[in-house]
Amino acid sequence: MSKRPSEPRALTSGTAERLAAIVEAAEQAAAKVIDDAEEQARRQLSEASARADRIVAERLRVLADELDPPASSQREPHLRPVSAVPQSEAPAGPRSGSAGARLLATQMAVSGSSREEIAERLRRGFDIADTSEILDAILGPEE
């Protein structure tokens, strides 16, 4: 009497392997979906952060322009003969020490310096003991 081949067991074993493979593939796919979602979230967060940085930088640049107006708006006409430029017509204020301090603070803010870094630079370079007025005007009041 011939024994029945152990096909069912082989089938069972093969099915189990296939099932295991399917489960593994499904797990990998799920993991990839999660990874992709996380990556997308990170990317979106990063892009949002970059957009916010750009908006802040642009606003600060506008502020810097206001503090240091383009030469054309200070000296009309810009390309005039120098003989027509008496010393007394030099722009008053915008390039003085205090305006320089404000421009310095604004440029540092544009370049990403912290409030503390800017305050330290103002104290060191301009001997300004209380830097809060300048910093509040540029960065907003401290929380």
Next chain:
Amino acid sequence: MNLTDLQALEQRYLMRTYKRAPVEFVRGEGALLWDGEGKEYLDFLGGISVCSVGHCNPDVVEAVREQAGRLMHTSNLFYTEPMVRLAERLSESSLGGRVFFSNSGTEANECAIKIARKHAHRRGISAPEIISFERDFHGRTYGSLSATPALAANPDMAPMLPGFRAVPFDDPEALRAAVGESTAAVLIEPIQGEAGIYPLGDETLLAARQACDESGALLVFDEIQTGIGRTGSLWAYEQTPVRPDLLTSAKALGGGMPIGACVTSPETSEVLEPGDHGSTFAGGPLASVAALAVLEIVDDAALLRGVREQGAKLRDALLALDGVGTVRGRGLMLGVGLDEGFEAAAVGADLLERGLIVNVPEPGTLRLLPPLTVDSDQIERAVATIAAALLSYAPQ
């Protein structure tokens, strides 16, 4: 081919314009270099402030590799996207005007000199003068050389271009007195690099800005060494109380690829017109994609904050060493002033032996320009190496 073979060929075939250290470098990665015998070096010179994003930065390498396989050169008679995108990025990140590309820093300064002279002629000045500071270094082509007083004094290279004058460094009164009706520009290194890392003071910068405004002259910042994040902001002028009319950039801009740029303010952007200036290679796609990759890395608030923090850490650690008297500079552009009695050249050579690359720009000063991506361990390793070298060279 070993080092001895190279030296023999150099003796026969290369002009003797450089005194090279006896090392052949064959590989680089980040802040590290390896010589032909496999010895590792920590590079705190960065190819003289060129390799600011580290040696063989993968992003720069990939950008160059990809572009090299697609298009390497067309000339400036045609459009290429990388050049235009780079011009936009440089302008928007700084003065907001136009950009002229070149192949080096000295050429970038030549462009600034041309703009300043033409701007002056348009104001009716027949013999325009450009003022720089003693010990400034602006380059080795004749215009830039003429604005580099120490080298311009070499009689073998005479005559220099007319119309250049130097005033004592960081002397606001001397500068005010020198600027007059015939002044075309004041050309400034915000931190003197080749001289040994000497920052200009705020008072002098304000005096320069004011004198230029009063006379109609242009204020030009040579940011060839200080720019591209070296001092902890993308441009050094951002940490000063003034804004220039023109700025020049090179060195780190290309991450190892040769490129320079002169950036104008909007008000000076129309001075140069077709035919006034040009360059065959400048702004080519290969160098431009490298520069775009560099800016993508460096124009980043976190990286720039890291430069300021690592710079402060390095400065403090150096100041604590016996033999160090002063540390000058900003960010990761530092000049280490050694105490009297120390031979900086000997210390520098010893550091090279110990696997640390620095530069000696003047007797008594070590110049440190590590990659901006240097990490804390590498800074500690550099400081420990310098400490050991100073100990062995302490004056008896």
